[in-house]
Amino acid sequence: MKIRLNGQEREARAGESILDLCRRENVPVPTFCYHQAFGGQGACRMCMVEVKEEGQKQARLVAACTYPLNTPVEITTESEHIQRVRRTIVMLLARRAGSHPLMKEMAEHYDVSPLSAITVQPPNCILCGLCIHACEEMGKSAIWSMFRGVDKRIATPYDEASDDCIGCAACARVCPTQAISLEEKDAVRIIWNKQFEMIACKRCGKYYATQEELEYLKERSAYGQDNLCESCRKKNLAINMKNFS
């Protein structure tokens, strides 16, 4: 259906989020907790935009990542008002992750007047929740957001090594502020207080996955039974495909 985006008429797909539309139309909307793989969470509130709905006299602020487009609305993604909200969000998150380059850049961009830093666990975590989604999708949901209110933090049960953690490190890779500690030395990986033995690629010798990760992959699919790392598997595939032509 037709909607107005920053004064321009655009075509929106029924039910898609404002953020999806903006990304497709190359209209930038800042986010922290959005990832294409997981959709909108509505947690960081950085993506707030103004929306004027049919029959309403005034526009209101809504989260672009969760607001579904089902009626012809008018969307504004930039204004002084919106800038102010973004600035405050960055100011608040910078207390948690102020030392990280991403946060420093954001704080500078929005001309933030800093508040005192606070110590959080894990350090630099902005509670975007992307790690939780990654673990749910790629792993066995070993981590979740625990406690509530100002004490909320991401952790394994009892902060101990979790039986469910397969050491895939999807969480660490998706984290925007590198908050998740990932230690790798030779054949050992340590993450979330758990030690893992790494398996070497039989072609190039690189340590590419944990034993538990491969076993879990085996449960879920036939994929990955070849003990090849990602790049070697691709090379293998390329060779095989060459043989077809």
Added chain:
Amino acid sequence: MQIALEEYEHTDDYRALIENYPGQPQHLLAIMQDVQKQYNYLPRLAISMIAEHVGMPVSRVYAMASFYKAFSLVPKGRYVFRVCDGTACHIKNSEVLLDQLQQSLGIGTGQTTADGMFSVETVNCLGACALAPVMVVNGKVYGKVTPGDVGKIIKEYGGQEHDS
């Protein structure tokens, strides 16, 4: 997760409580409440068994246990002193009662004495506002509690005041 060997002695008891309900997430709260009521906290093995029963990861059951105030991950004291911190009680100086308790028992709010006898907590408004400030000990309600009453109430439960 690390589970102490002793806990396995209770396996059948936990199972009896847990299997009272169908294994679906919507029964999670009720199951956890039953276990909490029986054991005064949620033992690790119970959490593990509950997760299996409802088909959810342990992390999510732990998240439930840590999110909701009804649950305790560590055993509570035999007598739990709950000071209501609802607004009516607060403006009638319930904080002073908390201070008295903390001083007398030597523990902070949310803590339990080393001998496992006493815990001190604040509790959300109980709706007995006409009796503010209110204190509840194991279900018994004390109304219009003054700082001077605190010591007497502690003694009722066999406690002794700290030498302040």
Added chain:
Amino acid sequence: MTANSDDHHRKTVLVCCGTGCTANGARDVFHAFQTKLKDHPEIDVQPVIKATGCNGWCEKGPLVRIMPEDITYCSVAAKDVDEIVEKTLLEKVLIKRLLYRDPISKEQLTSHHMTDFYRKQHKIALRNIGEIDPGQIDDYIERRGYQALTKALQQMQGQELIDTVKAAGLRGRGGGGFPTGRKWQACRDAQGEPKYIICNGDEGDPGAFMDRSIMEGDPHTVIEGMILGAYAVGASRGYIYVRDEYDLAVQNLGQAIKDARARGILGEKILGSEFSFDIELVRGGGAFVCGEETALMASIEGRTGEPRDKYVFPTEKGLWGKPTVINNVETWANVPVIILDGAEKFAAVGTESSKGTKVFSLVGKVVNTGLVEVPMGTTLREIIYEIGGGVLKKRAFKAVQTGGPSGGCIPASLLDLPIDFDSLAAAGSMMGSGGLIVMDDHTCMVEVARYYVNFLAGESCGKCTPCREGIRALLEILTGICSGQGRMEDLQVMEDICLTMQEASLCALGRTAPNPVLSTLRYFRDEYVEHIENQFCPAGVCRDLTTFYIDPEKCTGCTLCAKHCSVNGIKGEKKQPHVIDESLCIRCGECYRVCTFDAIKLARRDRNEN
């Protein structure tokens, strides 16, 4: 048999066993009556003894009422029961000392209905509480219970019910004030099966206990309301979500559901109709945020109570993604009356925008603490002074806090505000669930703001940045101000954060969390300034900024303060001026509050002392 039984010769003794009276020994009174009459079957009069729900007048409890004479005895103890039986029941003689005595006219009143506290009330939601035994479904039925349901099932269609509720103008009583009829219509029109009805019994506002009283004292009105709602929208399953801390409510609702099922009022083919509906009781886990409807539904589904954005309403996609109507306890309690007596009668009471009555819990520094049900549009002054009896100890009125942690403080200048949804919002507060907390000049408004923010710091779900981090920052600043570390710039920082919280938070908890801060800044800014610039707490509450001393000119040596001092920190001879020992003083303020000679004074705390 209820108090309204036609058999006037049959006496009934109603013993209020609400939480307040129970805490004061009402159960002992109840048992004393039972025992006395059981042990003496020869006693001519054998009344029916009922343990009822909360009468609302908790200040004067335990309350005992005798019908049909309509005698009310206050502050009854178990030891008074023999006398009551012998004198009042048998000899029809009133026991004067147990009657309520009006503090101004000094008149003794036989019935609570004659007191200011009750006379000005108009009971709809609370109509049965204190009159029935909640464990007896027949008590409810005798007082027109389930007649609305019968009428609806036999004579009305679902849409008609919705039209009636719309015409009545009923708005949600839980705090949102959303038009109930519109909500039901949206659910009826939505696609999806099964549809759900939920009762939000997660009353969490500190100082509010009206829902508790209804769930404890008249559970059937909630059930009847829900069945009517289900019939109206086409729902087949219902849930009552009760706050974990409300043991008695859980018990009484559970019993009522069982009793209703046994009578064919819940379950398959209700009262012989084609309509089927049943209710399940869910006990909350102890989380204030679960009063928010999407968090409540998450909780029922077995998840943590994190709300979601409500760009799509629960009436379209609610519990398990299905169309759901969720209403507050008090809202449901009004429904049977609206259906039975019609929309016009209901709409005749109240204001233009807010029809009907509202139950308020009047608590704090007020003489008559308790539950009050009045027509919308009654002014704050009427409630606090005429019904509530004014401020305790005749101290100066400072503010009344309405709407709980989502609300604000209203100063004396606005006491003539007629209470309805819109007027309170315009004044920077909100009706909320109906908590009215009266504050006197011994209340520090900065500390009140800090208190509410502290409450929310633990109750916020923690998911979204503005609420979680905003509350954290506000709490740090307010705690700093209360301990003498505030700076004037802090006020601007707070206002900025508050604005973002109002506009960007995920749910109403975060959006309204700034209200206590903003309303106290609006009406009591001078107190903030006093704390920051003068390092002084004019109310004598903030202990880092206060010290107490005794004015020897005014002190009469009555020793009252010394008796109340819990650290034995006040010394003096009888009839001689007393002295506070600074080294022992914990600055709790008890002496300051009990002194009747205004002899105890406040002073700034010397920052050099340790």
